[in-house]
Amino acid sequence: xxxxxxxENTWVGFAPTxxxxxxxxxxxxxxxxxxxxxxxxLNASARGNTVPxxxxxxxxxxxxxxxxxxxxxxxxxxxxxxxxxxxxxxxAAEGYFIVSRFGGTGANNTPAAGxxxxxxxxxxxxxxxxxxxxNTVMTFTVSCSVPQEPAETATIAA
Amino acid sequence: MSVEKVTIRNENGDxxxxxxxxxxxxxxxxxxxxxxxxxRSAPAPQRQTxxxxxxxxx
Numbered sequence: 001x002x003x004x005x006x007x008e009n010t011w012v013g014f015a016p017t018x019x020x021x022x023x024x025x026x027x028x029x030x031x032x033x034x035x036x037x038x039x040x041x042l043n044a045s046a047r048g049n050t051v052p053x054x055x056x057x058x059x060x061x062x063x064x065x066x067x068x069x070x071x072x073x074x075x076x077x078x079x080x081x082x083x084x085x086x087x088x089x090x091x092a093a094e095g096y097f098i099v100s101r102f103g104g105t106g107a108n109n110t111p112a113a114g115x116x117x118x119x120x121x122x123x124x125x126x127x128x129x130x131x132x133x134x135n136t137v138m139t140f141t142v143s144c145s146v147p148q149e150p151a152e153t154a155t156i157a158a
Numbered sequence: 159m160s161v162e163k164v165t166i167r168n169e170n171g172d173x174x175x176x177x178x179x180x181x182x183x184x185x186x187x188x189x190x191x192x193x194x195x196x197x198r199s200a201p202a203p204q205r206q207t208x209x210x211x212x213x214x215x216x
């Protein structure tokens with residue numbers, strides 16, 4: 001066990017389809033657009049809601065589990081030669097982000113059969129350029145809806 | 159505001175709908191655009207042939 005940073009570890013690809021949310025195939029991974037070289041930051045998080053259930057017989061405010069939801073936002077670089085991230089993620093693009101936080105066992109940290117990944121089904125709701133300013137690299141932000149419950153412990157099938 | 163989408167297919171037979179402007183990115187990853195049968199142009203109407211019989215004007 002060791003602590004690590006995402007640089008040279010994390011791999012992120014965008015697939016137009018997957019065989020199963022909790023078991024994308026190695027072929028699905030092979031036909032993704034690899035967005036790792038363009039990725040600056042990633043916010044893929046699920047959140048649960050609680051429902052307050054206080055009652056008159058107690059000063060303690062109880063709660064029960066309610067609904068849960070997820071958000072997915074990411075920042076990428078623009079590139080005037082190979083603008084792959086920008087071209088792949090216009091508004092209304094639908095697909096699946098396959099995220100290997102610790103990196104896969106394939107070449108360049110690509111996930112291979114048996115590797116654990118997260119699969120986030122998304123639809124891009126906005127693709128926004130960051131404000132341009134002097135001496136600052138050009139980037140953009142993608143915000144997505146998450147139309148299905150993400151698979152946070154998926155395993156790549158053969 | 160509607161977004162034009164096209165169907166793409168990879169060598170494993172997987173199909174997916176993608177935004178039309180992203181096709182270049184997918185083609186670079188081994189996907190090809192599937193021709194939309196419904197958008198194929200209708201067969202050209204048969205050419206009207208002139209009647210071979212009947213009065214011929216001099």
